[in-house]
Amino acid sequence: MLSFLDAVKRILVGRPFRTERLKQAPLRKRLALPVFAASGLSSIAYAPDEVMLTLALAGVTAMAISPQVGLVIMVVMFVIIASYRQSVKAYPSGRGDYEIASVNLGPKAGTTVAAALLVDFVLTVAVSLSSASHYVIAAFPALAGMQAWIATAGVVILTLLNLRGRGRSRLANAAPVYLFIGALLLMLALGGIFAAMGTLGQAPSAGFEVIPDPAYPDGLTGVAGLLLVLRAFSTGSAALTGVEVPISNVHTLAEPKARNAATLLLMLGLIAAVLTLGTMYLARAVNVHVVEDPATGLSLDGGPVPAGYIQDPVLGQLAHAIFGGESVGFFAIMLLTVAVLLVASHTAFNSFPNLASNLATDGYLPRQLRTRGDRLGFSNGILSLAFAAIALIWVFNAHVPTLIQLYVVGVFVSFTLSQLGMIKHWGRELAMTPDKRPRARIQRSRLLNMVGFVLTAAVLAIVLGTRLIHGAWLAVLGIVVLYALMDSLHRHYVAVDEELAIDTGQSPTALPARVHALVLVSTVRKPVLRAVAFARASRPSKLDAIVVDADSEQTEASVAEWERLGIPVPITVLASPYREISAPLIEYIRSIKRDSPRDLIVVYIPEYVVGRWWEQLVHNQTAVRIKNRLHYEPGVVVASVPWRLSSSDSAAYGGSTEQASPGHKTISAVPPVSNAKD
């Protein structure tokens, strides 16, 4: 059974890698740019849509201001990028906002940032792949309705790729992003030229009328209108996620790391701004009409839209208008968008396990998340991310307009705390800098972070204010729960560390006075004889065989057999009026302890090793229960003496040690301080 699962694992994941393979050549800028930018750029696949369909609630004229909303978002982005360019120089370790918040604002803020980022990475995967599934459906309408399956398939593929780990070429990540940027620039340029020539086509949805929501009778006027614009802005802020990627991955860059990261940030910002704004202006020019639910939000000549109408994403409608519906250009744009969304999810598959591993090292998450798997990836982190993302995809049926409500909360919590941390950072620097010139530079830096703080805090307030009831509460809840979990786990680890620390006065060479060995006997068969032999070999000060009299017939038979065989160990029968095994045994051990408190008691328990899972159900149940119970008794060591039933031969872990053989090398690191034989 095990070897079969092992074989499946080998096929899916590949042969294990040696630890030395961790060392990897640093990333050069031209390969780093696409990887670092994918997350930020991929939002062009959904952010313009979300801005437009939010504004569409107030009617088609309201949709016309979407490019202006996009412009404001880009301004915010540049402020954040400018401040991150400073941060990455001050904290070039790759531990990112988590480190900035921890160091400057204390562990509570650090934990909050970490919780927020973990939630955000999960949402990056869920939103990107849900969006990708709609691009797949736009290209292949026959798949309509399968969006959750498609997105799940994406998660599974990425999970396997990441479990396979460091085998992949970096080019495979870089190429689609460059192609996407190129294709989008080409499309926007063509669109611009057509528009100038007056030959620009119309979007497939241009002919539909947008039915305004009854809640917005006067378009964007009044408080309701203002709130709607703010909601569109906060939804569109999804375009800002991914800006934190360079600072979280700066350690993988070629030297000079920090300067390269700063350059990459700027390039990312410029490309994102051109593509996002170009898309939004062009979408207005070709009259893209998108709404949350086409069946109720759109009409055609006063009647409903045709049955089975599938609303393509904005990029799809642009490609349709510029290249034509079934054209190569259309399919290329669709395909490349899906590829970029996959690369963006892939960066989350890198960031999440990385952050989780950092948190595990600091004792905020279970230690298992620190372990590198066969292929050197943090397998447990990768699997946790995959499960969480798949759960979200199915709960929301891969519906981007709903998922997007949860998004952004996490990243803006982290932005805001990071800005605050940097303000503190500069304040400290200032206190340590007497010279005038450097002081002026530091003050300028601090001012930038102050502007950044006000801006990101304002966006966070807008996001929470306009979207809390639309779904953001779930993200907030996730962050709070994760925070509580990490905090209590950390307290636990700290408490255990203190409890287990070796006291300065403690002599590491103190020994228990005497060893009193007990062999637990049920039926007198080979395993018991072996347990007795092993117990005798350990030369205890005192050795007893113990039978607990839970079944008088069996007890008598065992004692008789013991005498018949002439085993040179005294046997003691413990009365058990309530047919229990553990209670009389523990009572007996306690009575020994009362008489000689400094004795060490070793209980030898014969145990079966079985090969089939159901055999475990019919053997050892009592042994396991007794062992668990004896663990609670102070001063007792439980020694399992295994007896391998013949059925266990096939299940033995024979093959797996071969694997280790080539690398096995025993080195005696420390010479014996004294001889152990005393």
Added chain:
Amino acid sequence: MLSFLDAVKRILVGRPFRTERLKQAPLRKRLALPVFAASGLSSIAYAPDEVMLTLALAGVTAMAISPQVGLVIMVVMFVIIASYRQSVKAYPSGRGDYEIASVNLGPKAGTTVAAALLVDFVLTVAVSLSSASHYVIAAFPALAGMQAWIATAGVVILTLLNLRGRGRSRLANAAPVYLFIGALLLMLALGGIFAAMGTLGQAPSAGFEVIPDPAYPDGLTGVAGLLLVLRAFSTGSAALTGVEVPISNVHTLAEPKARNAATLLLMLGLIAAVLTLGTMYLARAVNVHVVEDPATGLSLDGGPVPAGYIQDPVLGQLAHAIFGGESVGFFAIMLLTVAVLLVASHTAFNSFPNLASNLATDGYLPRQLRTRGDRLGFSNGILSLAFAAIALIWVFNAHVPTLIQLYVVGVFVSFTLSQLGMIKHWGRELAMTPDKRPRARIQRSRLLNMVGFVLTAAVLAIVLGTRLIHGAWLAVLGIVVLYALMDSLHRHYVAVDEELAIDTGQSPTALPARVHALVLVSTVRKPVLRAVAFARASRPSKLDAIVVDADSEQTEASVAEWERLGIPVPITVLASPYREISAPLIEYIRSIKRDSPRDLIVVYIPEYVVGRWWEQLVHNQTAVRIKNRLHYEPGVVVASVPWRLSSSDSAAYGGSTEQASPGHKTISAVPPVSNAKD
């Protein structure tokens, strides 16, 4: 957590009983009769209904022959009773048909009988309590639709009563059965008198017309009609279940056990015959019209029956006709029927765990079924029965006409094999008896069992022929699966016994040459120091501390700390290029074994004992995995050195040993044959 569950258990089940309490006064006949008869008599609650509604498929005139069908069933019953009266004298151990089949026909037949009876006991509970739920609804129509819940509540109540075990008064079982017999006799007598006076009322359903099934256009004529009569007969055979109860419980009777059991069998038969036939004749007289589905099978003045019409069982309709609808008599009959059905299920709750325990002792079921619980009942058997019965109740929504199709198969498999076994038994007796007189007696006995065999085999054939597709296949499947399970488990136990038996030539005093102890070190903290101290206390021939280098930073820190503390044990670092712990360790152990094959290797593993369930998730994962893997290595003993974290204090099993204290008494049964200290 544990102490809370313990408290709940104490409230539900009560304080544990001492083993001595098992000895119980034997049952006298007048208390045994009701208990032994309940199962047989309780079928009056549903068997007449099933006969009538099966015949109703061929129309109302076909229903008129139901008393004749009942008469044939009673004839079969008396043959079976007569043969059981012989069997119980030959096999008075209380192991019943299982023993008769095992001894005379071999273990395969015995296992078949056991599997059949286990299935049948589950069905007894499911059918009886489903039927009881309909009586409850007849008395309280507001509960209509809740039948599965009511039946489940019955199972839960009986389970708790049986887990509480021997505390109950036998009178509580006996009284309702006597009252039921009395009340039914009174009702039948009154009905007879009213009929003679011509003042007998009509059943509530007398006014309805029965709509014949289109499959039976000519009533009971032809082959279809004959098959329907046979089906009615086989369904009505449910009245025969319960005849096996006396032979399965003969050991609880007062002396002379076998003769008392035979007398009880006869009395049971007479009472059952009078009540069953009386009920069926009277039901015809008051024109009870019952069908499987009143909505399609009944009509009123050519139209459908009123909406919400609840079809009362036959006994209910009789009570209605004789005592009146809302009368005390009606409610008394309903209540007593429910009580008798509960007592009948209760006998199954006795028989199933008893048989399961016998099977476990013989190695056909897991040993856990042999363990007596706190209150001396076979708790695991009781719980298994309860789960199986509840599953059946919910799968069939407590619908008796469907459940009854599964019933009877098991009991007739066991009847038939038991008769065959008795024929063999008499054959053997005959071979050993030379005298003429006793030979004639034996031949008469054998003839009776031959008649019984032909009859029960014929009924089994009819049951399988007419009901296999109606649901009996599920019971057959259950028997086959259970047989396969018991058979393979038995093979396993036999194989293990052979494997573990101590060879005659084997010296029980052979000792391993030397002991080589290894202490597994991860971080150097208190638990490791304790493990080292314990290992040194056991004075091994050789002692090594082992660090597996899965994480180079941690390894260096551990080795440095080891040196700093001056622990007088050499430390060995094992290389682990694939970051595994077990594989390098096992490779190292194998290399030791290669050098000195007769050495015993003891691996000391420091282990945390934690108090909260989630702490188990974040500790010990590696220790548990290593232990499991080391169990497969021959010649290795794993010694767990527990370190109790402070959180484990509250969860320690402190209280439970007090319970054992009063009965605790250590007796040295065998004087030391030689001194263990060598």
